[in-house]
Amino acid sequence: MFLVTGATGDLGRRIVRLLCDRQKPVRSFVRLTSRYGELEYRGSEIFIGDLQQDKDIHKACQGVKYIISAHGGNGNPAAVDYRSNIELIDRAKEFGVEHFVFISVLGADRGYEDAPTFKAKREVEKYLQASGLNYTILRPSGFASNVLTLAERFRETGIYLLVGDPKNRASIVSTDDLARIAVESVDLPGAKNQIFPVGGPEILERREIPQIFGKIFDQEPFVVNIPLFMFDGVRSAIGLVNPFAKDSLGTLRVLLGNEFFCTSDEIANLESIFNFKLETLEMFLRRYLGV
Structure with missing residues (x-):
């Protein structure tokens, strides 16, 4: 039995689908208010609970052989x-x-003090490594499924909003590839007790993303580039009214202001261990957009 947390998210849903397709028993940890009907239809056991309640986690983990925290x-x-x-x-x-x-984040080990999510992920990584459990820690770059939303908006408007340095680089990972790596990590000796950066096979400058959209939709993109200092100004203004909101925007600020990509050697290592070729961002978008 696999337990998958975050089972109705972009990644978790794909993990559950893949496990069901492979006829593996899976328990999806979901909130009562989430849309979990599809997962139940596919054959997943549904556990309704709250990850902030220890008693719910205790119940969900009983009889489980593998856990994927997504x-x-x-x-x-x-x-x-x-x-x-x-x-x-x-x-x-x-x-x-x-x-x-454990699904962490690329850059968790860089010590970003202003990014609560990065700090939390890194502390969990260290706790898991010291736990004595067999583990695989995956540090993905940006999810291609998040870019899919931007592509849909571009198709409607022809406009692409780019905040920060357009030359910053990223290696955006196919969310389907990440789901496959997460599922197969439990069986592969080469993935045991390892930390893997996970990205797509290309290192893209952020300004190349609207060019990919333009190629897919045969439409010249209109790029609006907002300097990072304008984001900082808005964040500071929000902080005057709601300091908590300002802190929560720290993670987004780190994502906008830094580069997150995997090296060619890291990608080659992933493809060797998991024995499949990673999908490019353009291939992912074309599959889901039907173009």
Whole structure:
């Protein structure tokens, strides 16, 4: 039995689908208010609970052989990104879980002090490494499924909003590839007790993304480039009214202001261990957009 947290998110939903397609028993940890009907229809067991409640995590982990932690903080990194994962790890030890897959973030080890999510993920990584459990830690770059939303907006308007330095580089990973890597990590000796940066096969400058959109839709992109200092000004103004909101925007500020890409050697290592070719951003978008 696999337990998947964040099962109705972009990544978690794909993980559950893949497990169901492979006829693996899977328990999806979901909130009562989430849309989990598709997962139930596909054959997943549904566990309705709250990741901020230790008793719910305790119940969800019973009878589980593998855990894939794919949930995000939803604005509360301390409680959800950090505390819930610590509880998951403790219960995994209690119930003899054989392998724990943790979805972290590329750059978690860089010490970004202004990014609560990065700090929480890094502390969970260290706790998991010291736990005695078999683990795989995946540090993905940006999800291609997030870019899909931008592509849909571009198709409607022809406008692309780019905040920050257009030359900043990223290696955006196919969310389907990341789901496959997460699922297959539990069986591959080469993935045992390893940390993997996970990105797409290309290193793209951010200004290249609207060019990909233009190529797909045969439309010249109109790029609006907003300097990062304008974002900083808005964030500071928000902080005067709501300091918590300013802090929560710290992670976004780090994402906008820095580069997040995998080296060619890191990608080659991933493709070798998991034995498949990673999908480019353009290929991912064409599959989902039908163009």
